[in-house]
Amino acid sequence: MDTRRRNFKTSIGFITTQALVLAVIAAPMFAGNETDYTYLALGDSIPFGYNPTLFSPSLPTPTPAQFTGYPEVVAQIEHLLQSQKEVNAGCPGETSGSFWIAGAPDNGCNGLGPDGQPPFKTSIGLHTNYTGTQLAFAVSQLTTNKHINLVTLSLGGNDLLLLQKGCLAPGVPSFPACVAELLPGVLQSYAANLTAILASVRATYNGTVVVVLSYSPNTDPLFIQAIGALDFVMTQVGINFGVKFADEFTAFQIASAPFNGDPCAAGLLIRLTATTCDVHPSPAGRNLLAATVILAAQSK
Secondary structure, three states, X not given: OOHHHHHHHHHHHHHHHXXXXXXXXXXXXXXXXXXXXXXXXXXXXXXXXXXXXXXXXXXXXXXXXXXXXXXXXXXXXXXXXXXXXXXXXXXXXXXXXXXXXXXXXXXXXXXXXXXXXXXXXXXXXXXOOOOOOHHHXXXXXXXXXXXXXXXXXXXXXXXXXXXXXXXXXOOOOOHHHHHHHHHHXXXXXXXXXXXXXXXXXXXXXXXXXXXXXXXXXXXXXXXXXXXXXXXXXXXXXXHHHOOEEEOHHHHHHHHHHHHOOOOOOOOOEEEOOOOOEEEEEOHHHHHHHHHHHHHHHHOO
């Protein structure tokens, strides 16, 4: 193993371990007996724990139990996992529109996936089975279970992925120009959707809500700009509802700094080949997400 690779593993191990240690020191987040609280995780493939390597042709079709998202790490640290006090409703491909509007375009949760895959919700299944929209499920949980003390929401990445897909379609002359033209409308729709979602949550729940900001999966300035704009909208909408923010964008930037800002080289993303990564977090990235969520929930 060369020096660069050793430094790479040491740096990431230090960063993620340090973050988790801080999170453990901060735990438990809630006062009272374990039977008096529940954690409700909402969102898309990031909280679900999507891992594309589980879909190899040589492997059997994966089950929901094979996927582990940052909510399961949070639950393990907070001693919620074994007592089954964590509810993960995340659905891969969920957009801010499909989260609360049945039939709205998504990226594979209720509709076809980006490569024509059948809807994830019905073909693979979720950690928590429910019918209807994710918001309807969340409101039902918040209405009937008054022991919920933490809600996390990770949402918006698929809104940008649908924009990316449209701007990469045949006949589009310039990807950057297409993004520049369409991104403001996407962000406007996202703001309206997030407002409706948080208003519905706050109508039935006054406890801790942590909105998880998106991280950039690469060093492309256009991606970083678009994700930064999405995160800005999250914060501008979220402050109106008294939520807290887990700044995953900054956490990933700091952890990737020794590797020229590349989260793939930093080991924070699921590796596909020796030189490429998927956009979803690796176990190290997932642990960093979990630690940041816990620290955000503990913040004043």
